[in-house]
Amino acid sequence: MRWPWQKKEPKTIYGKMTQWEKRPVALEKYVPMRDLYAEDPGLLEYRYLQGEQPEKAKDTDMLDAAILAYFYRESDSPQKINDYFKTHKALEVMDHYHQWMYREEEAGDLPYLGLSIYLMQNSEEIEAVKFGMLLASYYDLIGSKGALDTLTLLGTWPDFTYYAVRALKDLPKGSFYIAKMNEHTFGYGKVCIAEYLKEKGVLK
Numbered sequence: 001m002r003w004p005w006q007k008k009e010p011k012t013i014y015g016k017m018t019q020w021e022k023r024p025v026a027l028e029k030y031v032p033m034r035d036l037y038a039e040d041p042g043l044l045e046y047r048y049l050q051g052e053q054p055e056k057a058k059d060t061d062m063l064d065a066a067i068l069a070y071f072y073r074e075s076d077s078p079q080k081i082n083d084y085f086k087t088h089k090a091l092e093v094m095d096h097y098h099q100w101m102y103r104e105e106e107a108g109d110l111p112y113l114g115l116s117i118y119l120m121q122n123s124e125e126i127e128a129v130k131f132g133m134l135l136a137s138y139y140d141l142i143g144s145k146g147a148l149d150t151l152t153l154l155g156t157w158p159d160f161t162y163y164a165v166r167a168l169k170d171l172p173k174g175s176f177y178i179a180k181m182n183e184h185t186f187g188y189g190k191v192c193i194a195e196y197l198k199e200k201g202v203l204k
Helices: 013-021 043-049 061-071 077-084 090-107 112-122 126-136 145-155 158-168 174-182 188-199
Strands: none
Touching: 013 112, 013 126, 013 145, 043 090, 043 158, 043 188, 061 077, 061 112, 077 112, 077 126, 090 126, 112 126, 112 145, 126 145, 126 158, 145 158, 145 174, 158 174, 158 188, 174 188
16 A cells, blocks of 8 residues: 555656665665666677677567657557567667668658657656667757756666767767766676777777
8 A cells, every 4th residue: 555645656767767866875776777677787788789789670660650650749659669669679670770860861850859858758668768868879969958867867777878878979078978877887887888988998
């Protein structure tokens, strides 16, 4: 039973992370996030960084249609996007959307950054959050403090560190935000940031 004055635990991943910001606990011991994972967070992305290629998704039509429906403000489109990522990984669709984003850039501006922020802040699905972070990497985020703060907060959790580094590393102050993530991340999150530092020549 929950008493009326008791606060509900947030359902979204971003909500769980904003609650963590307010609590003096090491991130690796933060139970609401730990309970989401069956293996070491960030392991999939670590394997990708080591050259292991994920199987490419062959059924992206459903996701494409759900994204376009989002732009037409269809109310069930966010749930369709989330449902897709219940059975798919963001890395599996990354190449497809790399091509998609450049085609759309030629066709005109669609509000992908808005979709990106929506998924990062409102999704309960881990892979949907990752996909939102991938979309953010195609934008100059300097003028979007909300997106920068969201990426930095999510990126402290190892499952999201790779995607945050990808989006932030080429920005003028990207190293500042990545350093903030490095203060609290752990495990494969630290490994991912170490790879970034090697690219910059800071580590050998």
